[in-house]
Amino acid sequence: MRELKFLNRFFWKYRWRLALGIVFICISNYFQVLQPQVIREALDLVIDYVNTYRIYDGFEVQGEFFGILSHTLMLFAGLVLLLALIMGFFLYLTRQTIIVMSRLIEYDLREVIFEHYEDLSLEFYKRNNTGDLMNRITEDVNKVRMYLGPAVMYLANLISTIIFVIASMLAVSPTLTLYTLIPLPVLAVSIYYVSNIIHTRSTLIQQQLSKLTSIAQEVFSGIRVVKSYVRERQQVQFFAKQSDVYKDMSVDLAKVDAWFFPLMVFMVGAATVLTVYVGGLQVVAGEISAGNIAEFVIYVNMLTWPVTAIGWIASIVQQAAASQKRINEFLDTKATITDPHPEYRGGLKGDITFENVTFVYPDTGIKALDNLNFTLKAGEKLAIIGRTGSGKTSVADLLLRMYDVTSGRILIDGQDIREIGLANLRRKIGYVPQDVFLFSDTIKANIAFGADHDPDDAEIEQFAKHAAVYKDIEGLTLGFDTLVGERGVTLSGGQKQRVSIARALIKRPDIVILDDSLSAVDTNTEQQILGYFNQALQEKTSIIITHRIYGHLTFDKIIVLDQGRVAEMGTHEELLANGGYYSEIVERQMAEEVEVDEDAE
Template sequence: MPQTIREALDFVFENIQQYKLFSGFEIQTDFYSFITQNLMLFGGLVLIFAAIMGVFMYFMRQTIIVMSRLIEYDLRKLIYNQYQRLDTAFYKKNKTGDLMSRITEDVSKVRMYLGPAVLYGINLVSLFVIVIVSMFRVSTTLSLYTLLPLPFLSISIYIVSSIIHDKSAVIQKQLGFLTSISQEVYSGIRIIKSYVQESKFGKYFLYESNVYKDKSLELAKVNALFFPLMLLLISISTIITIYVGGLEVVKGNITPGNIAEFVIYVNMLTWPVTSIGWIASIIQQASASQHRINEFLDIEPSITNNSDKIVNLQDSIEFVNVDFVYPDTGIKALENIDLKIKKGEKIAIIGKTASGKTTIAELILRMYDATSGKILIDGEDIKTLNVDSLRQEIAYVPQDLFLFSDTIENNIGFGLESHNIEEIQKYAEYASINKEILELPNGYDALVGERGVTLSGGQKQRISIARALIKQPNIVILDDCLSAVDTKTEQKILSYLNNELQDKTAIIITHRIQNLLDFDQILVLDNGRIVERGKHKELVELKGYYFDILEQQQLEENEV
């Protein structure tokens, strides 16, 4: 287009004098028509070139922007899959809000680099090459003067880009922190309200938001330097072009049309050159975000699934001199644990808080690996078995119950590929929750609030038990999951375990000793050690730790 406009202007300059010479002659009218037709032709060519440019720009954006969206999709899927691969220790070290920030905000920053930044970067480079080659073909002298401000532009970009990178990393980290605060506050909103701490947390969030705002404004101020600087340099180039171009026209080295051509070239470079700062900012932000993403993508889980050995408990679960230290805290949870649980046995584990009861359950599930010693299933080291197959064999109801924001039916049938309502009701009856569900307005179609907030603690526990039992597993682990139900309901659930799961292995972690009469083996833990083991009658006769707990519990019940 600039070349067409140059030819049009040169055509006018060349013919305007002749047009004036024909003043008063009839030929002037014909000459006028000749000039008009040619200018219309030049105008048509400019419109055609603009249309062609628009078509190619459309396909360019379709190619690159769509590609960036597809990569964004793949990257989010990759991070999500990595999150699912990572073990329990990882989630204890990292906050949920920060994980969410990396899969949302950081991925979006990377997409901006892969899409718009690449798009305009390619546009910048290709346009620079084409325009500069065209300029030097016309006039080397004028080109050198016109491009004189560009080295200053490069130096300024280099300096400011490094500043942007550092500030972007800090901002993304602060954003992840803000997300973590929000997630924690919303999850614990009932506690915050019950302690009337809304104002305190509001001030805390406001303070951290101001920190984010201040850091963002610092980055915005740095970014704000780019555009005025670019426009100043482009304006200087335009002035130089007109001044030097005028001198060159006087000397006869170029035509007046060349000056117009060069001015258009300079203006064509205005947006690409101005966008250098924006592109640099996006690249630096994407670099910081990709670094944060890579921090998680590069983590290899300590629990790996490298085996195809299917688990089907036939004999026993055995702990052989097992010690365990939590990797995130360094706390020793278990020490010298020797334990054998035969298939079909009903085992009870009791002990004070932090005595190691839950740790035994987590080691059987292989949420962690033992620090020393071995855990054997049917004589094979648990580390040599397929993790998915192992967990499929086990129904686990943890202390920290979790229900999804879905219907009660779907929560109970969560572990199954498919289910029917009759099956759901059957296992809800086993968990002594069926009657209460049917009394709800929508029955099994009732929606459970986020994390089960619309249900009582006892209801959540029993729904969780039904969800575990419906898997029909070979191993059932109930980790203090009957604490919120009454003694009668607990006895009913335990009765089901005794009568209906004769060939299954059940491990019950609880504090209610009077309900442990029918267990094959009772383990008493203290400070990570097994201090007593045996049946109820045997442990009572020992008059040791178990007996003391039983007496204390009976005394408390008599007082009530």
């Protein structure tokens, strides 16, 4: 129960529903316990009437006795039916309170988990696969809900039924009660033992299910790679192998679970035999009536499910504890990036300073930046160039505070970035990542996603023109209402990049960061976008991370990174004069452009 303590806050939140549900269960069980007593009275009455009926054998009054008996039995039958209807009505109210409560808590729990997922830092997502995250918020929450609703309801039902039934049985015959109850504790212990085995195997099955979900998610997300390398058969075989493991584990669990019903039937049968035997002896001795035997047999059947449910409830609680433990592992994970001023909203001038910044990725231990220093004034444009793995993208990650620096500090407008409101910081930075991600929604919705207001169609179209993607979108059958598919799979690489640029620009950010965001566009489209950048970004601090040189953009400063260190820094002319890596890139790019022009001719 230690793991399940987390859920107590939800029980307190819905305490009135829970309390009402327990009251309704008690009322329902009270009317249920009255039914065997009515049946006992009816059976004893029938026996008395039959004896009297035989005494008057051959007399006319015998017919009157039969009519009275029939009428009386009809009254008893109606009373039993009425009690059953009242019991059923309160049972309905029980489900409307406790089961509905469990659904409300399930909703709240998923909200808590999802919100916590969103708060966690980027390194968390690099350590955990998506399939496992999905499984904990779906399958594990479902297991927990069984504890929140059915387990709580049946536990309350068990306690109240046992109290009412045993009290009624003891009032009739303590001796018969003792013999009747002998098999039931054995049943409870047996099923509890079976439930322990079920719990252990259920935990392993949940882990294997998470693995299956992860495999499926990765294959579906990377289906292009799978198909291009003709690995469909290999992936099917791998998935089938893991599915076989899951199947075998599930079959083993089903074999253990198969003991549940036979144990229950055997013990109930044993209790019934003891009741009839011992009760028969007491009837002969005149201690109880024949109706009491029928009453006790019904009581035994009433106790069967609650006593059996002890093991079943224990199994549900154990499975829920195993699932809640998995959920708690993530809920107990603290975000390494925190927002010091979550409510703050304000503009940024755009002065950026890196002071002796060293950064080591916490999940891999790779040093991405080593004692990096540079200053960028508000409104200036910076180009960061370097080979793959030189640390260019790490600069963008640190400016967005996806990570915090390992040592040194980053200043924006003279203030340490860790002291600036995180949400406000990210709201004021327009970022186009290298790995473009589009949501499975319309193009219009993907562009509007970047705005902190509800943009109209004209505004969305205007920024699509700025990103030189308007004509492409208009050429589609549904235009801006076209669904882009998962991760934008229906669009080309260049179209995805330009939609992503439009999404960043519609924020009207104070700082713009473009991470190799024009790599998939042609020269003419590139010129259109850069032409807009020269106008729109004139007074905005801009950082362009790239592998190539953009002749249509004038940069105030260019940094060449090599293994996380500044290899070169200066203006375009200064770096050309140095004859270093930057000069090599320019010469190579110019040679490629000449070759393209010659081929065109």
